[in-house]
Amino acid sequence: MPFFRRKKWFRLSLKYVISGASATLVHMLAIFIFYDLFSWPIFISTSLAFALAFSLSFSLQKFWTFRNYQKKYLSQISAYFVLNLGNFFINGFLMVFLVDSLNIYYLLAQALVSFIVGLNSFFIYKFYIFKVK
Numbered sequence: 001m002p003f004f005r006r007k008k009w010f011r012l013s014l015k016y017v018i019s020g021a022s023a024t025l026v027h028m029l030a031i032f033i034f035y036d037l038f039s040w041p042i043f044i045s046t047s048l049a050f051a052l053a054f055s056l057s058f059s060l061q062k063f064w065t066f067r068n069y070q071k072k073y074l075s076q077i078s079a080y081f082v083l084n085l086g087n088f089f090i091n092g093f094l095m096v097f098l099v100d101s102l103n104i105y106y107l108l109a110q111a112l113v114s115f116i117v118g119l120n121s122f123f124i125y126k127f128y129i130f131k132v133k
Helices: 001-036 044-067 072-099 106-129
Strands: none
Touching: 001 044, 001 106, 044 072, 072 106
16 A cells, blocks of 8 residues: 555544544543532433534534535434444444453453444445545
8 A cells, every 4th residue: 555545644644533532531521510510410411522522523523533524414313323223233242242251351352343343334434434436
């Protein structure tokens, strides 16, 4: 692979990781603010935090990471949501398998599962959800 193509993939991968980390940070910070500082119920706090993080993640992936400016918001956000819902169940299944069946330390298992799910999602985002025609 020529140098410039590798550089482009590296930059894209870095943006993808930064976008995901940013959404995770917002999610954690929002839960803390809503639950600890505002004393809202945990269900409301986590739901609002999820909505904020989801919105940020979608926006960063669409506009910054993959530079997709097509006005297909409804179909893209629907596919994005379905993929993330599927990732939620895959994460749970793989964690149970790795931790309970293979006795892998839970934090190591989560890191491995996050990598697998993230890598899979990257290619679905790139070649399906945010594919620029």
